[in-house]
Amino acid sequence: MENSENKTVHETVENQGLWLTDRLLEQLRRSSKIGMPLMVLCLIVGISVSLRSLYLIFWSWSQRQGDFYLLEGGNLFRVFDMLSTSAIIYCFAMGILEGHKAWRLLRSSETDDDALLEGTERLGKMFRWLTLWGGIYMATLLLELVWRNAM
Amino acid sequence: MTNTPLDAPTDFNPAEDERPAGQWMEDYWAEIAPWAKRFAYVILAYYGWMVYMRLDILASGTAAYQSAKIHISVLLFYSPMLAMGYFSFRFGQDLERALVGRGQLLLEKAFRHLHLFLLLALFMAALWLWSSTVEWASIIQIMEEHDSSYEIPLQSE
Numbered sequence: 001m002e003n004s005e006n007k008t009v010h011e012t013v014e015n016q017g018l019w020l021t022d023r024l025l026e027q028l029r030r031s032s033k034i035g036m037p038l039m040v041l042c043l044i045v046g047i048s049v050s051l052r053s054l055y056l057i058f059w060s061w062s063q064r065q066g067d068f069y070l071l072e073g074g075n076l077f078r079v080f081d082m083l084s085t086s087a088i089i090y091c092f093a094m095g096i097l098e099g100h101k102a103w104r105l106l107r108s109s110e111t112d113d114d115a116l117l118e119g120t121e122r123l124g125k126m127f128r129w130l131t132l133w134g135g136i137y138m139a140t141l142l143l144e145l146v147w148r149n150a151m
Numbered sequence: 152m153t154n155t156p157l158d159a160p161t162d163f164n165p166a167e168d169e170r171p172a173g174q175w176m177e178d179y180w181a182e183i184a185p186w187a188k189r190f191a192y193v194i195l196a197y198y199g200w201m202v203y204m205r206l207d208i209l210a211s212g213t214a215a216y217q218s219a220k221i222h223i224s225v226l227l228f229y230s231p232m233l234a235m236g237y238f239s240f241r242f243g244q245d246l247e248r249a250l251v252g253r254g255q256l257l258l259e260k261a262f263r264h265l266h267l268f269l270l271l272a273l274f275m276a277a278l279w280l281w282s283s284t285v286e287w288a289s290i291i292q293i294m295e296e297h298d299s300s301y302e303i304p305l306q307s308e
Binding site: 017018019020021022023024027028030031034035037038041042044045048049052055056059116117120121123124127128130131134135137138141 | 165166168169170171172173174175176177179180182183186187189190193194196197200249250253255258259262263265266269270272273276277279280283284286287290294
């Protein structure tokens with residue numbers, strides 16, 4: 001009798017899927033205490049690195065002399081550099097902003113179910129944007145290496 | 152002592168005030184898992200790139216013993232990045248497995264891996280801030296040198 005009751009409880013637990021246990025929610029809130037300062041720090045570093053990249057692009061364009069022809073005088077490289085830097089900055093900014101919102105929502109998820117749901121959704125978006133950022137960055141590095149070796 | 156099969160269900164009994172995650176939450180987790188793994192691949196690719204580039208610059212033309220020391224130091228220096236990639240991958244993998252096998256313990260383990268990933272990311276971000284400050288200082292110095300080389304000498308000189 002006891003065995004069949006235990007079996008029924010176990011089957012019910014399995015059928016209902018995964019559970020939001022106290023331990024899991026506590027872990028999420030603990031992570032949000034690291035996630036928030038991490039996103040702020042990444043934002044500061046991101047601004048600093050972006051400004052440096054934009055300054056270098058500006059400096060590179062200011063050194064250009066004569067008429068503009070896309071395929072001459074390294075102009076194609078300058079245009080590629082400008083476009084890829086813009087894409088990298090955009091993806092990183094989106095990732096960090098989504099991450100910041102996600103951790104802020106997850107922090108307040110103790111009393112708010114909507115915050116828990118939206119925070120989790122934004123956590124996925126954070127990973128997606130940051131993967132795109134990293135992917136574009138790596139592709140740019142490889143292309144630049146090939147470019148320099150070909151020159 | 153009884154023999155327990157490896158695929159035996161875990162003894163998970165929810166407390167009275169605990170509730171199921173629900174379909175929406177599981178859908179979001181299912182969305183996060185592959186992206187966390189892809190992010191891990193990007194981190195590992197970047198780790199490989201950085202190690203290769205540093206070794207290419209530092210270890211070329213050095214003696215075997217010196218070269219071995221450089222190899223070890225470079226690998227150690229970038230090891231937090233490697234660990235970051237590992238924890239991001241484990242987070243995605245455990246989350247996927249938890250969703251497929253309805254493993255509550257795996258789910259909790261996945262979020263512990265996320266926590267470790269965040270700790271390492273915080274450390275790496277602090278290093279990145281330091282490196283960015285150093286780069287700014289060197290750029291300002293280069294620009295100052297560049298400007299001073301274009302200064303027109305005074306007529307009296």
